[in-house]
Each structure stands twice: as structure tokens, then as C-alpha cells.
Amino acid sequence: MAWADLGKVLKIFSGSELTAADKDDLAKEVMLMVLARATAADTNIKQVEVDTVCRVLKAHTGHDFTSAEVRVAATTSLYERAPLDRYVSSVARKLDARARMEIATALKEVVHSDERISDHEISFFNNIVNALDLSPCMLMGLE
Helix, strand or coil: CCHHHCHHHHHHHCCCCCCHHHHHHHHHHHHHHHHHHHCCCCCCCCHHHHHHHHHHHHHHHCCCCCHHHHHHHHHCCHHHHCCHHHHHHHHHCCCCHHHHHHHHHHHHHHHHHHCCCCHHHHHHHHHHHHHCCCCHHHHCCCC
16 A cells, blocks of 8 residues: 555545545554654754654554655645645544554654754644644543
8 A cells, every 4th residue: 555645534534434444544644644744843854753753653553664755745745735733633533542642652752753842843743632632631641
């Protein structure tokens, strides 16, 4: 499957329904979108962030992603049509709480990858967590 084409996300955004088998792929695509886009959150894409995204994606999805796939997903023309949080918000309704939490956890790992967290990255994280419809209690593991 060509993950970087984000086919399942586009299917949801266009109003289509997914089969049960598609939902796992959808979660992987959303994680790819979010983590790839996080590399550009501070407008300075660093190779260490791209490498971390590849490593984190492998750990969370079991799939090997290349730096090129991550960079394509980070800069796709898809974001010209709508902001990332709008895609994530639309898709979040189709994902269970576990999948949404896994995306947030993976994003946290990427944000911490370059030892410096900018205001842009904090804002990006907060926007994605809100789009994923995750509460502070859920993030703390209390719910």
C-alpha cells in the first residue's frame, strides 16, 4: 500500500465510509500525516526529526517508512485544500480512543526529538490533540 497517498483519509474526508479492515490503515495514515507534518511545525524541517518520525512510525505501525515518504506527507498539496486539524478532526470520529491516544503519544515522541520544543510545536501538538478529541484526563491516563 502506498501510505503517503493518504487514500483512507481522503475517503473519510469525502464522506465515504470505511470497512472494519480499513480502520487500522486509516489510523496509520493519520499517524503518518500528523508526524510528518510535525517535522514542519516549527518551519525548520531537520533530518533528526524526519529520522525520528521514521523510527516512531516503525515502532507504532510495524511499517518501514522512508525519509522521502515522510517528507512527501509533510508537504503534500492536500494541506492547501484544508488545514491538517480539519482532516484529523474528521477522521478522529472513525478512530477508537486507543488509536487516537497512540497518535498523540507518537507525536509527543517526535516533538521531543530535537531537544528543543518551540512555541509552534506546542501549538501544533495542542491543535492535534484537540482535533483528536482527547481530554487532559485521557492524556494523563486517568480515563
